[in-house]
Amino acid sequence: MGKSVINFATHEGRAGQRRLADLPDRVVEGDPQHETVSHFESDDGSVLAGTWTSTPGKWHAFTDRDEFCYIISGHCQLISDAGEVQDFQTGDAFLIPNGFKGFWNVIETTTKHYVIRDYAIS
Secondary structure, eight states, X not given: OOOOOOOTTTOOOEEEEEEGGGSXXXXXXXXXXXXXXXXXXXXXXXXXXXXXXXXSEEEEOOOSEEEEEEEEEEEEEEEETTXXXXXXXXXXXXXXXXXXXXXXXXXXXXXXXXXXXXXXXX
8 A cells, every 4th residue: 555645734743842942952041941742753764754853042952963944934043053143934954964063043933844854773
């Protein structure tokens, strides 16, 4: 049996929530709360796709992954360890490559669609 295309607008997905401060040494500023709706996970868990919302705050970006993002609403920044700041707002799309070191800084509550290739799983 073939697989079906997943329409994020109509697919219920699997919802989850977390307080990022519950992950040791991750948060730099604020108390960001994350809500995620997972729409896809590959059989081996290395590819994920879904919709994510974060309240304001700043934290160390996760590593060992490539992540494509499309901002649905809000305003956030990615700040490299070298201090380069990139602003992203509603309608922007970008890719965070494996090996990026830096921070997420959510300025106003942000919602994005994402696709992640997680190299820590392989």
